[in-house]
Amino acid sequence: MHGPASYGWLLVALCAATGAYCLLRMRSHVEEQRRAAGGEALMGFGMAAMAVPAAVFTPPTWAWPLYAAVFGAAALQALWSARASAHHLHHLVGASAMVYMAVAMAASPGRHGGHGDFGIPLLTGALLLYFTGYVLLSGFRLVPVTVTASGGGGGVGWGDRPELARACRLSMGIAMVAMLLAL
Secondary structure (H helix, E strand, O other): OOOOHHHHHHHHHHHHHHHHHHHHHOOOOOHHHHHHHHHHHHHHHHHHHHOOOOOOOOOOOOHHHHHHHHHHHHHHHHHHHOOOOOHHHHHHHHHHHHHHHHHHHHOOOOOOOOOOOOOOHHHHHHHHHHHHHHHHHHHHHHOOOOOOOOOOOOOOOHHHOHHHHHHHHHHHHHHHHHHHHHO
């Protein structure tokens, strides 16, 4: 990542923790939530791997095309799933952004983390606008509207807590903005 290594490590920790929580969400009893959590876990761990500071580890040249292929497949799966739920369109944009970043990194050998001069500025800007809007909307959705007298969640497990899933998505959106800014 661009800047001090501590920023990169904070981003790695945020993305890895988010990916780990998404793995826990895959234990949900609702199939749609399990599928969404699986895609989000892939994104979280993929973003964590991309954010490792270049001073610590520079991936081999074959890693970036592999990233592009994995996230290209995730984008196709999200496109297919978007027929049933519009939420998967966000997964499509996220996976496509990961493909874009992997291609940009492949085009800049030896420059893991970027310095802001690779990529297509118009596309980077559009992705930044999208993810900034997504972060703002996700943050707004986390604000509690009302508290019910019943105390809420009763027998809801960790995988079925909507507020934690929203916080997970917010974290990944923030991390995506940071990664796009460093591109």
